[in-house]
Amino acid sequence: MENFTRLTPVVCGLAIILFSCNASPATGQDQAASASSAPAAQENNTEWPPPAAYIGGIPIYEEFSQAEPFFHFDNDTTYVVNFWATWCKPCVEELPYFEELTRAYEGQAVRVILVSLDFPRQFKTKLAPFVGERQLQSAVIALADGRYNDWIDKVSTEWTGAIPATYVYKRDKSRFIGTSVKSMAELEAAIRSL
Amino acid sequence: MKHLHLIFTFALALSAFACNGNAGAEQQSNAASEKSEAPAQTVALKHDGVGVGDKAPAFSLKNVDGKEYSFETIKDANGNDPKGYIVIFTCNTCPYAVASEQRIIDLHNKYAPMGYPVVAIQPNDPAVQPGDSFAAMKERAGEMGYPFLYLFDEGQEVYPRYGATRTPEVYLVDKSLTVRYTGAIDDSVRDAESVKEKFLENAIEAIEKGEEPKPAATKAVGCSIKAA
Numbered sequence: 001m002e003n004f005t006r007l008t009p010v011v012c013g014l015a016i017i018l019f020s021c022n023a024s025p026a027t028g029q030d031q032a033a034s035a036s037s038a039p040a041a042q043e044n045n046t047e048w049p050p051p052a053a054y055i056g057g058i059p060i061y062e063e064f065s066q067a068e069p070f071f072h073f074d075n076d077t078t079y080v081v082n083f084w085a086t087w088c089k090p091c092v093e094e095l096p097y098f099e100e101l102t103r104a105y106e107g108q109a110v111r112v113i114l115v116s117l118d119f120p121r122q123f124k125t126k127l128a129p130f131v132g133e134r135q136l137q138s139a140v141i142a143l144a145d146g147r148y149n150d151w152i153d154k155v156s157t158e159w160t161g162a163i164p165a166t167y168v169y170k171r172d173k174s175r176f177i178g179t180s181v182k183s184m185a186e187l188e189a190a191i192r193s194l
Numbered sequence: 195m196k197h198l199h200l201i202f203t204f205a206l207a208l209s210a211f212a213c214n215g216n217a218g219a220e221q222q223s224n225a226a227s228e229k230s231e232a233p234a235q236t237v238a239l240k241h242d243g244v245g246v247g248d249k250a251p252a253f254s255l256k257n258v259d260g261k262e263y264s265f266e267t268i269k270d271a272n273g274n275d276p277k278g279y280i281v282i283f284t285c286n287t288c289p290y291a292v293a294s295e296q297r298i299i300d301l302h303n304k305y306a307p308m309g310y311p312v313v314a315i316q317p318n319d320p321a322v323q324p325g326d327s328f329a330a331m332k333e334r335a336g337e338m339g340y341p342f343l344y345l346f347d348e349g350q351e352v353y354p355r356y357g358a359t360r361t362p363e364v365y366l367v368d369k370s371l372t373v374r375y376t377g378a379i380d381d382s383v384r385d386a387e388s389v390k391e392k393f394l395e396n397a398i399e400a401i402e403k404g405e406e407p408k409p410a411a412t413k414a415v416g417c418s419i420k421a422a
Contacts, residue, residue, distance in 0.1 A: 083415075087289045089323075090418060117415055119289070119384060146384040149377070149393075152413040162360035162418035178359075180418070 046075050051141070056128025058116070059141045064151035067143050070113055071155050071167065077109040078170040078191050081155075083163050085118045086130045090180045091164040095136070100184040102138040110191060112138035117163060120144045170194045243357010246376060246410045250281070250367040251355035255315065255345035256328070258335040263313075263343055265371060270309045277309030278374070278401060280394065281365040283358040285316050286334045287325040288417035290383050291361045295338065297379055297386055298362070301394070302342040310398055312342035317353035317361070322420040350421050360416030366397050366407070374401055377412030384415075 049069045051059035061067035073079055082098055084091035095114070102112045114136065118127045123142055131140050145151060152161050158176040159165050166177040168187070173194040181187060244251060254264040270276045282298060284291045302312035320327035328346050335344045347353055356365055362383065366375035375397035382388040397407035 085289075088417060090420070146382050146388060148383065148414040149381055149409075149412040152415070159413075160359040161413045161415045163415060164418065 046073055046077075055123045055142070056132065058123070058128060058131060060123060060144060061141060062144050064143065064145040064147075064154065067115075067141065067145075068151075068154065070115070070141070071169070074171055076170075077111050078168065078194060080110065080112045080187060080191070081115060081167045081169070082112065083115050083117055083155075083165045083167075085116060085163060086122070086126045087118065088163050094164055094181040095134075097181050097184045097187060098138055099136065101187050104184065114138050114140045116140060116142040118142060166190075168194065242354065244355070244365070244373050244376075245357075246373055246407075248373050250279075250365060250371045250373050251352065253315075253345075253347075253352045253355075255347060255352060258328075258332045258340070258344045258346075263345060265367075268311060268313060268343065270311050271306035272309075274309065275369075276311055277369050278398070279367040280305065280310055280312045280398075281356075281367055282312060282314050282362055282379075283317050283353055283356070283360075283364075283419070284314050284362040285318050285323070285326045285417070286330055287318070287323055288361045290414075290416050293384055293386065294362045294379055299338070299341060301379070305395075305398060306342070308398075308402075314340070314342055314344045315347050315352060316344065317347045317350060317358060318420040319350055319422045321422045326420075353419055358419060360414075360418055362416060364394055366394060366401070368401055375407045375410050377409075378414035381412075 047069060048059075049061070049066055052062045052066065053060045070079070071081065080098065080101065082091075082094075084095065086092065098112050098114060101110065116123075116127050120142075123144075127140075127142060148161055152159055156165075156167050156174070156176040158178065159167070160178070162178070164180055166181060166187075168175045168177065168190040170191075175190045175193055177186075177190060250265070252264060254262050257263050265279065268276060268279065280301060284294065284298065286292075298312055298314065306312065316326055316331055318326040320330075324330070328348070331344055331346060334340075358365075362379065364375070364377060364379055365373050368374050375394065377393060379392075379394045380389045381391040381393065393409065393412050397410070400407040
């Protein structure tokens with residue numbers, strides 16, 4: 001009796017598999033504007049929320065609500081979400097470990113998302129050049145919402161707002177890392193602990 | 195609907211796996227190794243420390259004028275014992291602290307005559323963040339004409355007792371040395387022009403009226419405090 005309604009999504013799903021395999025990776029239609037920023041990282045994501053704009057290929061989210069799906073993806077991938085800014089020295093110092101992780105887990109169900117909290121006026125002048133020059137392989141998004149008190153707890157109640165901060169999750173299991181990351185192994189340990 | 199959503203999500207995840215082979219070719223290893231001089235210890239988690247209703251930890255710290263100050267020796271703008279203290283952990287180097295600097299000056303100028311002086315405490319270790327050395331603090335305070343105390347948490351013993359994790363971070367302390375409000379100055383640390391709600395000022399007004407601040411605790415993004 002429910003066969004039809006049950007089948008429809010499966011068919012949809014298959015269609016998507018076919019479609020996404022035909023498209024070259026990292027150039028889904030949403031990503032048309034994407035430049036060199038973080039291409040290879042995006043093909044493994046489900047339902048990336050549509051950004052308000054792209055600057056230098058980086059998806060820009062004006063409101064937290066628009067970016068909120070990034071913190072609640074419900075699939076088999078473990079997401080390693082790092083909050084950073086180009087002006088934050090300890091953030092920049094730990095970026096190589098996230099990059100290392102992205103490379104080491106290429107093709108596996110681990111996805112790093114670097115959430116930039118840069119000043120919106122510096123997205124073009126600082127963030128985009130930084131991401132381009134370093135050829136960051138991890139996905140980079142920028143979150144412009146400065147009403148932090150409204151959304152910090154929606155990421156993790158453990159987070160005071162200090163950056164760097166890293167939120168590792170898979171479905172409903174999560175770990176919050178409120179200190180600077182000192183090695184890729186530390187991130188792997190957090191992933192394994194879920 | 196939920197069911198459909200799940201399958202849809204699953205299918206997308208599957209499709210991603212199915213395509214990983216293609217993606218690999220594009221990916222070039224680019225080992226841009228970061229050289230970090232003094233590895234910074236940073237803290238974005240609240241561990242021990244005080245919250246609303248707790249006693250504010252005592253301190254005796256050196257001001258940019260070279261004198262030591264504690265709650266007992268701090269006066270308001272009229273030379274009287276304060277009705278409260280606006281303790282703000284802040285520094286020279288954090289862009290959000292810099293963005294808040296004028297607001298902190300204005301707060302002191304408005305509230306110190308009413309009995310609530312600003313007491314700024316710089317918690318970063320200059321060994322990790324040279325721009326926050328005592329000499330640099332003096333220079334900044336001089337340049338900007340800080341009307342408030344700018345104390346150096348030398349040895350970094352005071353900020354952990356408060357449980358402060360970032361700059362800027364506020365603890366509003368009343369006459370009985372009880373913490374009444376913690377968190378952000380307002381709802382837009384990054385940009386003064388976008389402020390809609392002045393959390394700290396509202397908290398002071400509440401205390402003045404004998405009420406409890408609402409909200410009594412807020413959060414904001416800030417620079418993690420740097421310790422060696």
